[in-house]
Each structure stands twice: as structure tokens, then as C-alpha cells.
Amino acid sequence: MTPFRAKCSGALSHVGEVCAAADLRAVRTASRSARPAPLKILAIALSKLGNGWIYPLLAAAILAKWRLAGLRIIAPAAISAILLHFIYPYLKDWCGRRRPFQVAPELPSLLDTLDAHSFPSGHTMTMVGVLTPIAMLWPAATASAVAMTLGMAWSRVATAHHYPSDVLAGAALGFGVGYPTTEWIVHLFG
Numbered sequence: 001m002t003p004f005r006a007k008c009s010g011a012l013s014h015v016g017e018v019c020a021a022a023d024l025r026a027v028r029t030a031s032r033s034a035r036p037a038p039l040k041i042l043a044i045a046l047s048k049l050g051n052g053w054i055y056p057l058l059a060a061a062i063l064a065k066w067r068l069a070g071l072r073i074i075a076p077a078a079i080s081a082i083l084l085h086f087i088y089p090y091l092k093d094w095c096g097r098r099r100p101f102q103v104a105p106e107l108p109s110l111l112d113t114l115d116a117h118s119f120p121s122g123h124t125m126t127m128v129g130v131l132t133p134i135a136m137l138w139p140a141a142t143a144s145a146v147a148m149t150l151g152m153a154w155s156r157v158a159t160a161h162h163y164p165s166d167v168l169a170g171a172a173l174g175f176g177v178g179y180p181t182t183e184w185i186v187h188l189f190g
Helices: 003-033 037-095 122-137 139-158 164-189
Strands: none
Touching (some): 037 139, 139 164
């Protein structure tokens, strides 16, 4: 290895360590925010809603507002979620990142995990992947979509299941699939 390459490798390694430490500090802060009983219940409830329970409720809200025309909103959201869940397990296994509560045992895990690894956040990925088409096709729902996404992201970090970088990557992946999927479907079907 050349001296320049060795310096670059060392610098990148140091940057990675600094980022990982900042990520873990953020988890500790979020975890402390969920210590009061009402916020602990909220963090657990939001995470459990992200296990899949929120999506039929969203579909029902869309159908209540738009009737059968709401299927034009639901379809790209569902297709986005399906596409994401084809990618997700392979990415999780490939990255193999340990969860914060496994790295720092003083952090309490507030609920059971659905899979072994931390990166990316599947809850945040799915939430953004579903809410992106909804916000694109029903702009009045954008503020609610942002609030739901932020709540889910907080809950995943507060329960010590994810790092902030996990939820950011999940959000980027969800948007990266949800946006073009919706654009493609709208282009094809109007």
C-alpha cells in the first residue's frame, strides 16, 4: 500500500469511527427521550404500527376520502412496498449491522425485533416508500406524511433498534423506490 493510500485509508477509518460514535450518542439521547411512560408507550406503539398495521388504516383513510378513485393512490404505494421488500432482506443481510442495544447493552430494547440486523431501517423504508406516492398523488396529505415519517424514525431510534443513519438510509431507499415507481405508474396510466 502506498503512503498516500495508507493515509486515506486511515482517515476514512477515523471518519467512520467518529460517525459511528455520533450515531450511538444520538441513540442514547433518543432512548432517554422514551423513558417517561407516555413516550415509551408512544415509541412502542409507533414501532408496532410500522409492523404492518398502519398500512390498512392508510388504505381505509384514502378510500374514505377518495372512494374507488383512491385505488390510484393505493396502487403505487402498494407496488412501492412490494418492490422494497424484494430488496430489503438482501441488503439487511449483506450489511449485517448490529443493532444499538446489541452494541451498547445499557440501551434497553423496548420490543422484540422482526429481523437480526439494523441497517437499513425497514420500518422507515416502508413508511417512506408508501407515503411518497400518497403525498405525490394527494398533496394535502404531505404534512401528515412527514409527521408520520418523523414519528416512525424517532420511535425506531428511541427503542434502540436503529441508529439515525439506519433511518436516513431507510428513508432514502423508500423515497428512491417510491418516487420513480409513482412517476412510472402515472406516466403509464395517467
